[in-house]
Amino acid sequence: MPLLEVNDLKTYFRTDDGVVRAVDGVSFTVDKGQTLGIVGESGSGKSVTCLTIMGLNNRRAASSSGQALWKGEDLLTASSRRLRELRGHEIAMIFQDPMTSLNPVHKIGDQLAEAMRLHDDVSKATARARALELLKAVGIPRAERRLDDYPHQFSGGMRQRVMIAMALINNPDLLIADEPTTALDVTTQAQILALIERLQEEFGSAVIMITHDLGVVAEIADDVVVMYAAEIAEKAPVDEIFKRPHHPYTWGLMGSLPRLDADVDRLVQIQGQPPSLLRPPSGCRFHPRCPYVMPVCREQDPELLQVPDVPGHFQACHLDEETKNREAAKLLAGMMAEAS
Amino acid sequence: MTVQAEAAADAPLDLRGDELLVVENLKKHFPITRGIMFQKQIASVRAVDGVTFSVREGETLGVVGESGCGKSTMARCILKLLEPTGGSIKFRGHDITRLSRTEMRPFRREMMMIFQDPYASLNPRKRVGFIVAEALQVHKLGTEAEIKRRVQELLQVVGLNPEHYNRFPHEFSGGQRQRIGVARALAVNPKLIVCDEPVSALDVSVQAQILNLLKDLQRDFGLTYVFIAHDLNVVRHISDRVMVMYLGQIVEQADRTGLYTEPKHPYTGALLSAVPVPDPAVGRNRKRLVLEGDVPSPINPPSACRFHPRCPRFVEGHCDVEEPALIRRGSAPNHVAKCHYPLERWPMSEDEMRRVGAASRAAASTASAS
Numbered sequence: 072m073p074l075l076e077v078n079d080l081k082t083y084f085r086t087d088d089g090v091v092r093a094v095d096g097v098s099f100t101v102d103k104g105q106t107l108g109i110v111g112e113s114g115s116g117k118s119v120t121c122l123t124i125m126g127l128n129n130r131r132a133a134s135s136s137g138q139a140l141w142k143g144e145d146l147l148t149a150s151s152r153r154l155r156e157l158r159g160h161e162i163a164m165i166f167q168d169p170m171t172s173l174n175p176v177h178k179i180g181d182q183l184a185e186a187m188r189l190h191d192d193v194s195k196a197t198a199r200a201r202a203l204e205l206l207k208a209v210g211i212p213r214a215e216r217r218l219d220d221y222p223h224q225f226s227g228g229m230r231q232r233v234m235i236a237m238a239l240i241n242n243p244d245l246l247i248a249d250e251p252t253t254a255l256d257v258t259t260q261a262q263i264l265a266l267i268e269r270l271q272e273e274f275g276s277a278v279i280m281i282t283h284d285l286g287v288v289a290e291i292a293d294d295v296v297v298m299y300a301a302e303i304a305e306k307a308p309v310d311e312i313f314k315r316p317h318h319p320y321t322w323g324l325m326g327s328l329p330r331l332d333a334d335v336d337r338l339v340q341i342q343g344q345p346p347s348l349l350r351p352p353s354g355c356r357f358h359p360r361c362p363y364v365m366p367v368c369r370e371q372d373p374e375l376l377q378v379p380d381v382p383g384h385f386q387a388c389h390l391d392e393e394t395k396n397r398e399a400a401k402l403l404a405g406m407m408a409e410a411s
Numbered sequence: 412m413t414v415q416a417e418a419a420a421d422a423p424l425d426l427r428g429d430e431l432l433v434v435e436n437l438k439k440h441f442p443i444t445r446g447i448m449f450q451k452q453i454a455s456v457r458a459v460d461g462v463t464f465s466v467r468e469g470e471t472l473g474v475v476g477e478s479g480c481g482k483s484t485m486a487r488c489i490l491k492l493l494e495p496t497g498g499s500i501k502f503r504g505h506d507i508t509r510l511s512r513t514e515m516r517p518f519r520r521e522m523m524m525i526f527q528d529p530y531a532s533l534n535p536r537k538r539v540g541f542i543v544a545e546a547l548q549v550h551k552l553g554t555e556a557e558i559k560r561r562v563q564e565l566l567q568v569v570g571l572n573p574e575h576y577n578r579f580p581h582e583f584s585g586g587q588r589q590r591i592g593v594a595r596a597l598a599v600n601p602k603l604i605v606c607d608e609p610v611s612a613l614d615v616s617v618q619a620q621i622l623n624l625l626k627d628l629q630r631d632f633g634l635t636y637v638f639i640a641h642d643l644n645v646v647r648h649i650s651d652r653v654m655v656m657y658l659g660q661i662v663e664q665a666d667r668t669g670l671y672t673e674p675k676h677p678y679t680g681a682l683l684s685a686v687p688v689p690d691p692a693v694g695r696n697r698k699r700l701v702l703e704g705d706v707p708s709p710i711n712p713p714s715a716c717r718f719h720p721r722c723p724r725f726v727e728g729h730c731d732v733e734e735p736a737l738i739r740r741g742s743a744p745n746h747v748a749k750c751h752y753p754l755e756r757w758p759m760s761e762d763e764m765r766r767v768g769a770a771s772r773a774a775a776s777t778a779s780a781s
Contacts, residue, residue: 112614113585212704226705227478256477256641258702261685265701283615286687309691327619328689329648337626338619338648344584345614 072143073100074245074277075124080137080147082116082123091348093119095301096137098375099294101245106271106278108292108309110285110324112345116301117281118167121247123147125164126154141245160190163238167250169230173222179206179233180218187240205236209266228259232266239270246271247279252287264291285328289313294383297321300346300356303375307384314403317378317386317395319361322402339402355389363390363398421737422747424465431503431603431635432466432489438497439481439488443710457709458484460659461498463737468602471629471636473650473667475643475682479706481659482639486605489637490522491515502603520550523596527608529588533580539566539591540576546598565594569624586617593624597632605637610645622649643686647671652745655679658709658717661737665746673757675740675748677724677764680757700761716751723764724752 082094094116101107109117122128124139124146139146141157149157158164166172174182183202187193193201199218206214209232222230231251238246248267252260268291271278282288288295288309295312297305297320305318316322326339343360346352352359358368367389378384379392388395424433439459444450459481466472474482487493489500491507499508507518523546526532533542543562547553553561563573569590580588589609596604606625610618626649628634640646646653647667654664655678663676674680684700702721707713713720719730730751740748752767 112616210703228705257643257682257685258477259705260687261699261701262703264687265699284687285615285689289689289691289693290687313689313691323616325689327616329619329622329642329644330689337623340619340623341616344586344617 073102074105074142075101076138076140077120077124078138078140080120080123080135080139082119082128082133082135084133086132086349089349092301092351093348094123094135095351097296097298097301097303098137099296099303099306101277101279103244103277104271104275105294106280106292108288108295109279109281109298110283110288110295111298112283114345114348115298116348117298118249120298121164121249121279121281125158125162125247126151127158127164156190159186159238159243160241161243162245162247163241163243165231165234165238165246165248165251167253169227169234172234173230175222178219178221179225183218183233183237183240186237190241201240202236205240206233208239208270209233209236210262211236228255228262231255231259231263235263235266235270239274239276242274243276245277245279247281249281250283251280253282253284260287267291285324297324300351301348302356303385303387304357305384305386306375307378307381307386311381311384315378315381315384315396316399316402317384318357318388319363319390319398320357322399323360326402355387363394365389421463421749422739424463425745426465427467429468430465430501431468432637433501434465434489434498435463435501436498437462437485437488437495437500439484439493440496454710457659457712459488459495460709460712462656462659462661463498464654464661464664466603466635466637468635469629469633470651471638471649473646473653474637474639474656475641475646475653476656477641477706479658479709480656481709482656483607485656486524486607486637486639490524490605492524520546520552520599521601522603522605523599523601525589525592525596525604525606525609528612529585529592530612532592533588535580538577538579539583542580542591543594543598546595550599552599561598562594565597568597568628569594570620584617585613586620589613589617589621590624593621593628597628600632601634603635603637605639607639608641609638611640611642618645625649643671643682655682658706658712660717661749662718663740663748663750664737665741666743669741669743669746673741673746673754675746675753676718676750677722677752677754678718679748680754680759680764681723684758700764716749718750723761724750724767726752 078098080094080097084091084093097120111117123135126146135147180199180202184198187198187201203214203218211217211229211232252263280292292309295307295309296303299320304320316325323341327341329338341360346356354370355368355373358364373387373389375385375387378386437459438461440455440457442452443454445453462485476482488495495508499506502518540562543565544558547558547561563576566573571587571590610621613621638649650667652666653670655662657678663679674683681700681702704721715732715734716730719725735749735751737747737749740746740753
């Protein structure tokens with residue numbers, strides 16, 4: 072049984088302008104010790120997917136359907152009380168913005184200890200000792216003294232480490248990291264990624280890494296889900312997706328990356344803007360921006376189908392297999408030629 | 412003592428005569444004061460501390476560095492949005508360092524800026540047409556009708572619909588707003604545009620659109636860019652020359668290819684090795700050089716070489732005592748680095764980097780023991 076199994080997850084928000092379909096039929100699984108990367112632009116539904124799994128959406132405005140099975144137990148129908156037990160204990164989350172996700176009026180040590188004492192009946196001293204241990208594990212210098220510091224006394228990278236320490240304090244089975252490095256410098260990003268990898272080896276946790284950086288995905292993910300306009304465009308093991316990307320949107324993402332190892336005069340750009348989820352385009356949601364658009368794309372929403380003979384690689388595009396292989400090969404050959 | 416002779420001075424600026432901008436020994440210190448009635452200066456933040464460089468007409472100079480290294484302060488000083496504490500700035504051969512606001516005015520229309528945050532840099536209560544036209548009106552460039560025609564033309568140039576003239580900024584997406592920012596900067600036909608992290612707030616697909624747009628505009632209008640970013644991939648893509656800053660100083664400067672294929676300063680090496688590679692085959696097997704700690708405070712920067720507390724090649728008794736000069740280090744004549752122990756080759760593993768430090772340390776300790 073996978074650790075987490077998400078089936079046909081849908082989350083709709085009611086707004087004054089109409090219903091926003093923020094997540095529209097998303098399915099994936101996460102196994103023990105596995106790292107899943109979810110890639111997509113802002114507004115593609117990456118974060119809402121994870122917030123729905125954690126039960127953190129505003130219950131009044133959002134309605135969800137489908138299943139999110141955590142060790143066989145459906146999180147979508149679980150009681151708030153049960154969710155509170157799981158959150159921060161078995162499933163932990165690191166949020167994108169380390170500047171705003173810590174409480175500014177409490178000491179770091181107290182905030183860490185609170186996260187532990189909520190779930191385990193331990194003494195304050197034990198919790199404090201554990202907080203200290205975690206601060207050391209995430210590489211905060213002079214951790215003993217910093218336990219009594221307030222969040223504003225830490226830099227961005229340090230605060231993100233504190234967030235990671237807090238997420239890990241109860242040894243969660245699943246860590247959901249929502250763009251944990253987006254607000255940080257490359258050097259700090261490298262520190263944080265190395266830290267997540269090391270802790271994952273040590274504790275055997277599974278990780279869902281939400282990011283828009285294909286570089287980050289390539290470095291730490293085992294499997295990749297590419298999301299576009301609330302749907303999954305492509306899903307595959309990481310080597311497969313970089314070797315044989317099947318969806319024009321994935322090609323666009325790869326082509327639009329300026330790279331250290333390749334000189335390109337012009338970047339391949341995806342035309343236009345991501346669509347509004349209030350009124351998503353008909354048929355394939357990518358069709359207004361797709362250079363390969365065919366009449367069928369405007370009418371029929373492609374299903375997420377397995378690529379013939381490649382288990383684990385799924386894609387949602389009407390183009391025939393031959394064209395896809397040819398175009399993907401062309402794209403990658405282009406990158407290689409530039410790299411050499 | 413050859414080392415000391417070397418350390419005496421930075422390599423002089425190699426001027427060719429077609430420089431649009433020449434910046435020499437630029438300094439910007441922000442005072443820290445105490446007291447209410449009698450404000451006494453107790454320290455200063457040395458945000459930019461002796462920066463010398465030049466930008467030729469039509470080229471793009473990339474500036475990289477971590478947050479807090481002084482890149483944005485430097486940009487604002489170049490445009491005289493901040494008054495420099497010391498040094499000189501020459502634009503088209505005119506020294507503009509000490510010019511008053513009115514004296515600056517004729518230069519203002521030749522140097523423009525594109526800002527980082529397209530959500531904060533456009534006045535939400537003004538229409539797009541007004542935002543783009545404002546500079547034209549300030550400099551009295553044309554009649555009302557001419558200005559309107561020019562603005563619509565500009566919107567077209569940056570890839571927006573000219574009919575959106577009367578819309579407000581909130582009606583546009585992030586990428587479109589950044590296009591408005593570009594149109595505003597272009598309005599008065601500037602020679603120099605300083606771009607301060609123009610794409611870091613945008614999604615990758617939109618980022619590619621803006622980078623392509625900036626390149627096209629440079630080709631069509633012969634623009635000169637100073638392009639500031641913390642994303643090394645982006646800087647490599649757009650720049651002709653790149654300069655790396657650390658704690659208010661330049662630590663390395665070279666042609667794009669030189670800097671990315673044979674970095675000399677350990678800090679540049681660390682930055683390059685920290686960039687994730689979008690290729691699992693390469694990314695997995697690569698050993699990242701992880702820099703410890705954060706950028707130190709510019710109030711009280713480390714002695715001598717400012718990078719020494721974080722440097723894998725740190726040699727005690729040398730790097731923390733004697734400040735290295737910014738001198739020629741690479742194979743190209745304009746490749747300069749500020750380091751006593753530049754990298755011999757690239758790529759280099761973390762162990763190899765450390766080895767030099769360890770070897771020199773051992774040599775130093777045996778020398779002192781004997």
